[in-house]
Amino acid sequence: MKTKIFSLIAAFSFTLSVTAAPPAEEGKSIFAARCAACHNVNKVLVGPALAGVDTRHSIEWIVNFVHSSQTVIKSGDTAAVALFNKFNHVQMPNHPDLSEGQIKNVVEYIKTEAKAGGEKAPFAKPYSARPNYAPLSSANYGFFLSYFALVGLLICVLLFAVQLKQYERRVAGEE
């Protein structure tokens, strides 16, 4: 039974890895050839760092922007106009020949690359959002400080209770 489950899991993860590898791979080569001159996943170059881009915009937005950024900007899209202003009106070249699937693969590549690290990735330090999930570090000392304060308080209360009991005994003994 155990071996059956094990081989099932093994087969499943194998299919996963086989089906999951190509998109990011294809995305990587597209990114290297057509985007890397201006973009890095984790660093601002000519264009913005693309880590987390899939959380800032919908995939349709990204596809439209990559096809023709000026069309999106001229349509008055507030996010696009703000970006264009922030990046000193540098026009991103159009890539109308990239299919929606190819652009999705680039986004997949960006996701894997962002996970791999880089100081500026917004999720490079996931524990800053959930400090109590992380080992002791400068990012969560507040949590540990309050934890130790609580333990300290508990010890004080216990010591006080013991003292009180002894005092009560002494008083009772004197009577």
Ligand code: HEC
């Ligand atoms: C010539 C430089 C250049 C190239 C090449 C380029 N970009 Fe850009 N990209 C920019 C600039 C500059 C911006 C900021 C918006 C603007 O100024 O239009 C931008 C913005 C973006 C945004 C919005 C980012 C955000 O943080 O919201 C996405 C997504 C994007 N680019 C994807 C791509 C992809 C995918 C490619 C390759 C197929 C690519 N870019 C190629 C310069 C470039």
